[in-house]
Amino acid sequence: MSARAFSISHEDRAKLIQGAFEAKKGTYSPYSKFPVGAALLAADGTLIKGANVENASYGGTICAERTAIVKAVSDGIRSFVGLAVVTNVPAAISPCGLCRQVIREFCHLNMPVLLVPADYPQTLKEGEEPKPGYTEGGVKETTLGELLPDSFGPEDLELPRQGDGGGV
Numbered sequence: 320m321s322a323r324a325f326s327i328s329h330e331d332r333a334k335l336i337q338g339a340f341e342a343k344k345g346t347y348s349p350y351s352k353f354p355v356g357a358a359l360l361a362a363d364g365t366l367i368k369g370a371n372v373e374n375a376s377y378g379g380t381i382c383a384e385r386t387a388i389v390k391a392v393s394d395g396i397r398s399f400v401g402l403a404v405v406t407n408v409p410a411a412i413s414p415c416g417l418c419r420q421v422i423r424e425f426c427h428l429n430m431p432v433l434l435v436p437a438d439y440p441q442t443l444k445e446g447e448e449p450k451p452g453y454t455e456g457g458v459k460e461t462t463l464g465e466l467l468p469d470s471f472g473p474e475d476l477e478l479p480r481q482g483d484g485g486g487v
């Protein structure tokens with residue numbers, strides 16, 4: 320466990336990890352052949368699953384993380400306590416930049432983000448120490464703020480502004 324205090328319980332962690340694996344089954348990724356599953360845990364305990372949904376017009380592709388966020392928000396769920404992401408790669412794979420920004424719209428910067436290896440739970444060899452930032456089972460535990468430092472968010476649009484805009 321890293322020195323940082325994550326506000327996620329063991330139970331919620333397990334729920335998120337399992338949810339991400341289940342979410343990945345919904346992938347539609349015939350082009351990239353890179354299935355991704357994301358699970359979002361809402362403050363009310365609801366687990367929202369999302370998979371990546373690709374498109375023959377590649378720009379229409381939607382990542383798993385954004386699928387989950389959009390499903391939740393459009394159902395009226397806007398308060399989240401954790402996110403887990405898993406791919407078929409046996410290593411921690413991070414959300415893309417676009418997803419980080421979309422997550423930022425609705426989630427606290429200190430919200431835990433669990434990057435789960437495909438071969439979870441990984442086991443450490445005798446005497447081996449987990450890498451910094453990694454926890455039980457080979458999960459990389461980070462936060463939205465670490466993934467998207469110095470970010471722009473909704474509150475920035477509330478700041479007082481100089482002039483009427485449209486010039487110097």
Ligand SMILES: [Zn+2]
Nearest residue numbers: 382414415418
């Ligand atoms: Zn993405």
